[in-house]
Amino acid sequence: xxxxxxxxxxxxxxxxxxxxxxxxxxxxxxxxxxxxxxxxxxxxxxxxxxxxxxxxxxxxxxxxxxxxxxxxxxxxxxxxxxxxxxxxxxxxxxxxxxxxxxxxxxxxxxxxxxxxxxxxxxxxxxx
Amino acid sequence: xxxxxxxxxxxxxxxxxxxxxxxxxxxxxxxxxxxxxxxxxxxxxxxxxxxxxxxxxxxxxxxxxxxxxxxxxxxxxxxxxxxxxxxxxxxxxxxxxxxxxxxxxxxxxxxxxxxxxxxxxxxxxxx
DNA sequence: CTCCTGGTTAGACGACTGTCGAAGCACGCC
DNA sequence: GGCGTGCTTCGACAGTCGTCTAACCAGGAG
Numbered sequence: 112x113x114x115x116x117x118x119x120x121x122x123x124x125x126x127x128x129x130x131x132x133x134x135x136x137x138x139x140x141x142x143x144x145x146x147x148x149x150x151x152x153x154x155x156x157x158x159x160x161x162x163x164x165x166x167x168x169x170x171x172x173x174x175x176x177x178x179x180x181x182x183x184x185x186x187x188x189x190x191x192x193x194x195x196x197x198x199x200x201x202x203x204x205x206x207x208x209x210x211x212x213x214x215x216x217x218x219x220x221x222x223x224x225x226x227x228x229x230x231x232x233x234x235x236x237x238x
Numbered sequence: 239x240x241x242x243x244x245x246x247x248x249x250x251x252x253x254x255x256x257x258x259x260x261x262x263x264x265x266x267x268x269x270x271x272x273x274x275x276x277x278x279x280x281x282x283x284x285x286x287x288x289x290x291x292x293x294x295x296x297x298x299x300x301x302x303x304x305x306x307x308x309x310x311x312x313x314x315x316x317x318x319x320x321x322x323x324x325x326x327x328x329x330x331x332x333x334x335x336x337x338x339x340x341x342x343x344x345x346x347x348x349x350x351x352x353x354x355x356x357x358x359x360x361x362x363x364x365x
Numbered sequence: 366c367t368c369c370t371g372g373t374t375a376g377a378c379g380a381c382t383g384t385c386g387a388a389g390c391a392c393g394c395c
Numbered sequence: 396g397g398c399g400t401g402c403t404t405c406g407a408c409a410g411t412c413g414t415c416t417a418a419c420c421a422g423g424a425g
Contacts, residue, residue, distance in 0.1 A: 130302070132284035137277040148271035149413085150264035153351055157259035160354045169372065175257070182414055184373055195352075203371060203422055214352030218345040224280055225322075225341030227287045276383085296402065309384055311403055330392055330401060 132224060140224070143217045146193030151176060152186050156195065156214065165209035172207070258355055267351070270344045273320030278303065279313050283322065283341065292336035299334070 159167045173183045190196045195213045199206050286294045300310045317323045322340045
């Protein structure tokens with residue numbers, strides 16, 4: 112079962128090498144998008160953003176959902192590891208704060224994928 | 239040891255009713271984000287966007303990845319059902335085109351989640 | 366110190382997702 | 396008509412994800 116000829120004449124497979132979205136970049140953006148692509152996590156972010164100084168205590172967040180505390184903690188961890196939130200322990204309570212414009216960065220990168228302009232700084236005169 | 243300032247004994251779960259991101263809206267945005275939160279799908283969109291008229295034939299897309307045709311077809315379907323792409327059969331071949339600025343809409347909605355709607359107006363009165 | 370409460374970690378489990386090969390449609394061509 | 400090719404659908408499978416309970420760690424109050 113060697114390769115079925117990899118479609119030799121019908122299409123040249125090398126097209127992706129000149130891809131507008133390099134493999135590595137696609138994986139990274141996907142990782143960040145997956146982190147926010149969850150209704151609970153979106154509401155968590157919105158809830159924190161709505162607080163003063165874009166900061167909220169975990170206990171305030173936990174009781175805003177019909178979910179167990181470990182579940183909320185898990186979601187917060189995902190957002191933290193994606194760089195969307197940062198946590199800080201202040202005495203007994205742990206506060207979560209929005210990382211400044213991390214979401215904006217992701218949104219901008221996503222919008223850039225759909226625009227047929229030069230993505231970053233490669234391929235200056237390709238079109 | 240009452241909580242910081244808000245929760246009296248337990249905390250009343252009604253806080254989410256005044257949420258900055260309603261349940262329905264969170265689910266919908268999450269649905270769209272999930273659709274694009276995949277490296278292959280991001281590259282598909284970028285590849286189509288890089289074509290002239292933001293349109294490409296499936297055969298061009300399929301051979302750009304090391305994936306089977308059914309897999310690419312599946313990803314295209316996901317993007318189509320999310321409203322990011324539209325398909326059109328032209329004779330033997332099926333062409334996929336970028337839905338104008340559907341990605342921009344999603345990106346804008348995502349950025350809005352992290353932006354406090356009224357920065358310093360309502361928050362002072364609510365506490 | 367001993368409790369009690371806030372928050373995280375560990376482990377488990379069902380649901381969903383990405384991938385494949387095989388089969389099925391929809392065309393154009395002989 | 397019958398064929399061949401482009402694309403999609405169908406089932407199946409492994410892997411990931413969201414949720415839970417139980418157990419654990421960190422501080423403050425008696």
